[in-house]
């Protein structure tokens with residue numbers, strides 16, 4: 001089965017194989033990041049958070065355990081179906097396209113773990129920032145946690161094989177026409193699968209242009225999950241706080 005690059009994110013993120021490949025995600029690091037971020041933002045007690053592109057809800061569930069009212073929203077029906085088992089009165093999950101405004105306002109809107117820059121139609125990236133703006137309450141903050149492309153490009157592993165649950169995932173990475181592309185191929189029960197991840201290599205300057213067009217203001221930039229200083233060459237993350 002070969003998936004076309006068009007709307008790769010709508011198919012690949014909805015497969016079980018995506019979740020198998022990345023099952024070793026670091027939950028304690030993600031939780032530490034949420035502790036640091038919510039402390040820094042000084043969100044009101046019981047404040048409302050939208051976790052945009054929440055996947056299976058790992059950040060949403062933890063934020064809710066800290067006392068926040070959380071909506072987790074994602075395009076992937078499979079991920080939302082999985083996350084719904086964690087729902088309670090103050091934690092809900094919805095299938096939603098982040099380039100469209102969610103019909104409510106929040107004290108914070110989080111877009112975490114490089115969940116931006118996937119769209120074929122580049123205008124949808126700007127529409128996503130505009131949508132986040134519309135989702136912020138008067139004192140609300142937007143947060144985008146993106147890869148630092150400079151660091152990623154300098155450390156690109158061109159090819160490797162990762163074996164998870166007996167599946168050999170062959171991964172090839174390259175920078176092509178401003179996109180970081182990862183080809184992933186593997187075989188399960190004698191069926192070959194090929195998927196591609198394609199993420200726009202946005203720099204801080206690219207985001208600043210988007211923010212200006214969308215009419216939001218960049219307040220702060222951090223370079224890691226401990227909210228350390230952002231260094232353009234060496235930081236692993238590009239974490240932007242805006243309103």
Ligand SMILES: C[S@@+](CC[C@H](N)C(=O)[O-])C[C@H]1O[C@@H](n2cnc3c(N)ncnc32)[C@H](O)[C@@H]1O
Pocket residue numbers: 009010013014052053054055056057058059073074075076079096097098099112113114115118
């Ligand atoms: C790298 S994953 C991160 C998931 C989650 N934030 C986490 O840290 O586990 C990116 C997520 O973006 C979602 N996504 C892609 N395009 C989307 C869109 N247009 N609207 C909402 N979610 C989208 C995918 O389904 C996937 O769950």
